[in-house]
Amino acid sequence: MILEKKKAFNAYAAKQGLRSTRQRDVILDVFLATRQHLSVEELYLKVKSSHPGIGFATVYRTMKLLAEAGIARELTLKNGQARYEHQLAGEHHDHLICTGCGAIVEFEDETIEKLQQEIAGRHGFSITSHRMDLFGLCPICRGGTAG
Amino acid sequence: MILEKKKAFNAYAAKQGLRSTRQRDVILDVFLATRQHLSVEELYLKVKSSHPGIGFATVYRTMKLLAEAGIARELTLKNGQARYEHQLAGEHHDHLICTGCGAIVEFEDETIEKLQQEIAGRHGFSITSHRMDLFGLCPICRGGTAG
DNA sequence: CACCAAAATGATATTGGTTATCAAGTACAC
DNA sequence: GTGTACTTGATAACCAATATCATTTTGGTG
Known part of the structure; x- marks a missing residue:
């Protein structure tokens, strides 16, 4: 299923004329490797632990991209901080x-x-x-x- | 019904040992006088137009109070800005x-x-x-x- | 492979909504 | 009226998120 998501993102990227970068791959991997509802900050820390060079601006940008691609869903919790969860195609919860x-x-x-x-x-x-x-x-x- | 809300707030204030101030009266009046879902900023501008001396910090504080008193309900819309709506006792929409x-x-x-x-x-x-x-x-x- | 234009990145600055701080003002019990 | 704890308002601080921009990277082209 992770591969499917990656393909979905590659398809979206191709359609949008986006380039394939190492950073996006890493962030997508980290996101897909967890089942929790992650805040961007948590995601950033996880990404940073294996790839210290990646900046948080890129994490923000990539998560917006994943949301647009239909792979992630942005939750607006009460504290105002955004969290992302997996978006299962067509499903909703x-x-x-x-x-x-x-x-x-x-x-x-x-x-x-x-x-x-x-x-x-x-x-x-x-x-x-x-x-x-x-x-x-x-x-x-x-x-x-x-x- | 506006009087009921005012009484409800007075009751809450009394229970909490809060003092009765002109500012809180004004803000409550402005809030009760509208049926829209107001952001704190909009509320602040309305309050300011009739009572220029009132600061926005007081509006924020008072709206939190009204929410605690069960008179207002805070909505967290997608843009992250808080809006308040009337809370009808016991009701929910x-x-x-x-x-x-x-x-x-x-x-x-x-x-x-x-x-x-x-x-x-x-x-x-x-x-x-x-x-x-x-x-x-x-x-x-x-x-x-x-x- | 070298080159180039466009896109992406990352460090930083900036924004915008909200909360904290604190001196000055005010309500309320006595 | 007096005292004091609560309130206020101006300002600073905070924090998540976005914009900026020089630098780097991608992906096509010769």
Whole structure:
């Protein structure tokens, strides 16, 4: 699947007339090698540890590129810092976010998606994307005591 | 209803040991007098037009206060700038956001809310709040042509 | 391979929204 | 009225993100 993503990015790069660079390869590799929701800073630190020469401006630029290419999705969390997650082609998922420890659980629900389309339709909107985040406490932060 | 909000804020202020100031009254008035989703800057400009002496730091502080008091709700839009909307006691609504002109339409859907609770329950989460934004084009920006 | 124009990089400066600082002002209990 | 803790407003500081720009690299061409 990593190869697919790389091909997808190469295809996008070709279409856009972008050049193939070592830095972009490295950043894409690092991004694809993790399953977490990474901030640009975290990504930059990971990249830097193996390739100290790469500057953070390039990481920012490349992540924007990956988002445009449909490989990464940018999340705007409450603190204002951007985080990126993998974008599985055609798929979409939403988030359960623990306000205690920051843990993020992904989920998807077809029924909700359909309802969203219905609602949008009633207002004459054509939806291109959405964001749904549920905030609360995860089982661990609730302390094991149900309720 | 404006008086109710003011009473609610006074109650919160009393509970927190906060003092009653002219500035907070003015900012609350300005906020309650509008039905739009205002950025802090817009709010500041409105406040300033009638009370030039009030600084923006006070507007920021007061809006945080109103959010804590449950009177305002802070929205984190994609550009990172915070906007505030009215928080109707106990009620909750979500947003249809036009990516063309920035128009925001509010809606609520009980079925979705219930589904959210179900999903959270399946993962052991207890939900305290959520955010759901649907992005797309409003009827006007779609150009009138359905599709 | 050498050359060149365009694109990309990386160090740095800059921006823009938000928060912290702190002296001066104000509310409120006494 | 007095005292003091809370507020305010001007300013500086902060931080993520973007712009700038000289230098380097890519990828085509001869």
